[in-house]
Amino acid sequence: MKAFFSSIYSWADERLGLEELVQFAKHKTVPVHSQAFWYYWGGLSLFFFVIQCVTGVLLLLYYRPGPEAYDSVRQITYDTDFGWLVRSVHSWSANLMVAAIFVHMFSAFFMKAYRKPREFGWWSGVMLLGMTMIFGFSGYLLPMDELAYFATKVGLEIPSTTPVIGPALADLVRGGPDVNAYTVQRFFTLHVVVLPAIFLPLLGFHLWLVQKHGNAVPPSEDAKPAAQRKSEPFVPTFMMKDFAMWLVAFNVLCVLAFLFPWDLGPQADVLKPSPLGIHPEWYFMSQFQTLKIFGNWFPGKLGEILGVAVFTGGLVLWFLIPLYDNTKEAGRRARRATWFGLFALVALIVTTLWAYLAI
Amino acid sequence: MSKSNPKNNPPGGGCCDCSRSTFLRVAVGGAGVVYAAGLAYPVYRYVASPVEKSAKEAAVTEVTLKDAQKLATGSALMFKFGAKPSLLIHHDDGSWTALTAVCTHLGCTVSYQADQKRIHCACHGGVYDPKTGGNVSGPPPKPLQRYEVKITDVAVIVSKNPQGA
Numbered sequence: 001m002k003a004f005f006s007s008i009y010s011w012a013d014e015r016l017g018l019e020e021l022v023q024f025a026k027h028k029t030v031p032v033h034s035q036a037f038w039y040y041w042g043g044l045s046l047f048f049f050v051i052q053c054v055t056g057v058l059l060l061l062y063y064r065p066g067p068e069a070y071d072s073v074r075q076i077t078y079d080t081d082f083g084w085l086v087r088s089v090h091s092w093s094a095n096l097m098v099a100a101i102f103v104h105m106f107s108a109f110f111m112k113a114y115r116k117p118r119e120f121g122w123w124s125g126v127m128l129l130g131m132t133m134i135f136g137f138s139g140y141l142l143p144m145d146e147l148a149y150f151a152t153k154v155g156l157e158i159p160s161t162t163p164v165i166g167p168a169l170a171d172l173v174r175g176g177p178d179v180n181a182y183t184v185q186r187f188f189t190l191h192v193v194v195l196p197a198i199f200l201p202l203l204g205f206h207l208w209l210v211q212k213h214g215n216a217v218p219p220s221e222d223a224k225p226a227a228q229r230k231s232e233p234f235v236p237t238f239m240m241k242d243f244a245m246w247l248v249a250f251n252v253l254c255v256l257a258f259l260f261p262w263d264l265g266p267q268a269d270v271l272k273p274s275p276l277g278i279h280p281e282w283y284f285m286s287q288f289q290t291l292k293i294f295g296n297w298f299p300g301k302l303g304e305i306l307g308v309a310v311f312t313g314g315l316v317l318w319f320l321i322p323l324y325d326n327t328k329e330a331g332r333r334a335r336r337a338t339w340f341g342l343f344a345l346v347a348l349i350v351t352t353l354w355a356y357l358a359i
Numbered sequence: 360m361s362k363s364n365p366k367n368n369p370p371g372g373g374c375c376d377c378s379r380s381t382f383l384r385v386a387v388g389g390a391g392v393v394y395a396a397g398l399a400y401p402v403y404r405y406v407a408s409p410v411e412k413s414a415k416e417a418a419v420t421e422v423t424l425k426d427a428q429k430l431a432t433g434s435a436l437m438f439k440f441g442a443k444p445s446l447l448i449h450h451d452d453g454s455w456t457a458l459t460a461v462c463t464h465l466g467c468t469v470s471y472q473a474d475q476k477r478i479h480c481a482c483h484g485g486v487y488d489p490k491t492g493g494n495v496s497g498p499p500p501k502p503l504q505r506y507e508v509k510i511t512d513v514a515v516i517v518s519k520n521p522q523g524a
Contacts, residue, residue, distance in 0.1 A: 058405060080405060081404040082405040083408070
């Protein structure tokens with residue numbers, strides 16, 4: 001039997017060059033140091049993404065976009081065996097995925113993992129986070145319940161503040177001046193076809209770069225002489241730890257999805273006033289609050305434009321940080337970048353908490 | 360994962376370690392199987408949900424066709440017996456036949472051809488006897504399943520023959 005499998009293996013190896021991959025896996029190592037805990041978060045983000053793909057396909061079996069959207073989600077939630085669980089896992093996993101990516105991004109930032117030669121890893125990563133948030137935003141509308149309807153309505157006011165083309169752009173995205181059945185169809189297309197088609201190759205690129213450059217180490221570790229740095233083999237040591245983390249993550253996800261099943265509100269009704277305390281998902285709360293703050297400081301259109309400008313400007317700086325903090329030396333630029341990261345982190349947390357307190 | 364580490368073996372106690380590692384391997388494997396089954400069960404039930412529903416639908420034993428007693432002689436009508444398309448025929452001599460309209464060859468839906476007094480399947484040319492459902496010519500291997508027919512003043516009641524003829 002063994003000889004049989006090894007002959008199949010060598011047949012495939014000759015044609016596919018499997019041995020190169022095996023050698024690569026054998027020699028791949030992961031650094032060991034006090035900050036190594038943060039290495040798990042990229043893998044966790046990936047794991048939640050895989051959960052999203054699987055549960056997403058399951059939801060596609062019954063979901064119908066367009067005018068029947070609400071009714072089909074109602075059927076999934078109440079009529080289909082375990083439909084409530086599949087939907088709940090999809091929603092919870094979406095939130096955990098965004099959270100894991102945030103942790104991954106900030107840990108990469110403070111490890112200065114964006115420095116040469118990892119700039120493209122940073123850029124593709126920030127883009128993946130942005131796309132994940134659009135995944136979240138577009139998926140949020142699909143049940144077409146009251147909350148989804150108003151969250152989308154408010155959310156689409158933000159691109160409409162773009163000078164000149166804003167209003168026309170928002171109309172195009174919505175398929176009309178108001179959120180309607182066409183909007184659901186568009187968001188559905190975005191959510192299950194357009195975004196995955198862009199996200200998957202970008203994710204492949206991101207993962208390939210990690211293989212090419214290996215894990216970044218924090219500057220404190222980088223300063224040590226090579227002989228003092230420790231590492232462990234990826235196969236099987238780190239891989240098994242990765243799997244263990246995934247198992248923990250999956251159990252947490254299942255407990256959350258089971259104990260706190262995702263709600264389905266009343267059907268969206270154009271004639272009904274917005275319910276009290278309407279607000280977006282937590283990962284948009286910071287933007288939401290920033291807009292509110294600037295709206296209070298500068299009433300009218302000016303506040304809205306300033307709020308969007310500040311957030312967009314911050315994001316551009318965040319994206320371009322590898323070009324600013326680009327050397328290994330612990331100089332002024334390195335310190336400033338760290339302060340910028342701390343400021344961004346604190347600002348995100350404070351505005352998010354502030355937003356929840358202000359509801 | 361469960362590689363036995365010779366350094367930890369008590370001297371001369373290789374067998375003890377061996378059974379421990381076997382136990383561990385079986386326990387971890389067993390837990391994994393239970394875990395996977397616990398995962399697969401809700402997914403299976405979710406995917407199979409409509410299958411179960413249509414199976415329930417198909418479990419009907421009687422269908423009442425309102426006003427079908429008015430059907431002219433020499434003609435037929437299609438109706439659903441559970442999920443299955445079925446055929447009710449009122450023959451020229453006044454007798455009635457009800458049978459499933461699913462061809463026993465490859466599952467196409469058959470039709471009653473009044474002019475030729477036969478049941479015909481357009482897919483591969485199978486022909487059945489309209490009175491008995493018997494397979495007359497063509498590829499069908501079995502007769503069409505017949506139902507019991509009861510005529511009342513307001514409806515035709517079609518039911519599954521308990522003998523299954």
